[in-house]
Amino acid sequence: MSELTTVLINTVSVLVGLCIAVGAMLVFASKVFKVETNPLVDEVASLLPGANCGGCGFAGCASCAEAIVLKGAPINSCPVGGYDVAKQIGAVMGQEISESEKAFPFVRCQGGQAHCTTLYDYHGVESCKAALMLCDSTKGCTYGCIGLGTCVKACQFDALSMGEDGFPVVNKNLCTSCGNCIAACPNGILTFARNSEKVHVLCRSHDKGKDVKAVCEVGCIGCKKCEKACPVEAIKVTDFLAEIDQEKCTACGTCVEICPQKSIELR
Template sequence: MQIIITIVAVMGLVGLFFGLVLAFANKKLAIELDPLIHKVEDILPKGQCGSCGFAGCSAYAEAVVMNEDVPPNLCVPGKKAVADKVAELTGKAAAEVESKFAFVKCTNPISIAEKKYEYSGLDDCVAANILLSGPKACEYGCIGLGSCVKKCVFGALSLNDQGLPVVDKELCTGCGQCAAICPKKVIEMIPIDAHVTVACNSHDKGAIARKYCPTACIGCGLCKKQCPYEAIQIKNNLAVVDSNICIGKCNQRVCLEKCPTKAIEECLISSLRMRAV
């Protein structure tokens, strides 16, 4: 019994000794954070989305304070208001922040689209895309399993009853995480004041694209010919709008009139496309 008591006492003393050593070392070797880091972190939106390129808001706050090469305008969700505050706190110059929002370039939901097979695997677009590029006959279209919705930390995305992602433009911060997770690159980040955009992602030739989707862009080029400012180009069978040219020079939206499939849509300031499908 005496031996057991002695062993316990010795172990307790050893533990106490090392505890005191660690406490002393922690106090002596502790690195005090610049209080400015906490001030910067307090004004960030705390979405932890990573769109700044750092592992969360605290990591960006530390980087922008401690590293003179890290600009104050990397917080995409915070937009200009946050960039200006960070610039003021850090004494750095804030470049102009272009506000963007997510646009879903697909109008043909998985619920009614032609399919190659019936998918019954993980409820995840990335997983479904591994098998023959997904179940959809159009290999460029939205798979509809909502990986983008799950990725959005701001609650700006939801799936409608047909299985298409719908973007709440008022809640969308433009962080781009939904676009990054989409295996089909169906989601595009476009300027908040864009006039028009193409709601199609297909690079199939016209006849094939139209076979799989009635509202597909068929690459006919009528929109390009109609645009007086050359803001639209046909790239790999798909019309592509240069929003900078469109915003800066055109307010007529004449391209909408000639599109035979209505693949080109007007971007409304109040809300993103919410039409029934």
């Protein structure tokens, strides 16, 4: 037997021995450090849609399942799965849940190009956040929708698109109410609203009335006419902005008719 052959045989023997030793160590480690999983967590996780969108407030569907089973999170924590998934999870967890009305993103601004003053033409990264790094807003109103589609990019379900007036349009048939678009908006323009909520203030500005009128034709000026006219005291003007208590509102339309700026809408 040649010296080279002997070296090869010894080398292979050493490698085989190392592989066996490492394999034995891995088997031993897997038994020593094995993490026992709760089968109920796995079952709940299998019922979740697997979108991992973060709309539930957790890192993903697996984390959501753990929170439901181990930490007492609501069985309807998943906005994507909705009532159907919550009902299935409830059956596994021994809990009952009643169907609640679904909420969708709602755009609280109407100061588009036709109504709100434009300060400058933005040429750069198509991102509302990027534009805000250059200036408080590309428009005269610093509270309004910037219109560069950051919310659209945040939606992984293609439920949002940019309309001709520069505002996001929500497709309720595709929307899962995960809330990612709401979280992505740097100006807080998007908010959840239920279909039963018919009256909305389409403005987010807290500027004084004269300042609002100087830059926007349809912004709330905090005149309090709506507050005084509401027969059920469902509107309160705070810091120059009207807010509607949807629990009190009867959708009578009085506030819509009296608003001089047409900042309130009845849908």
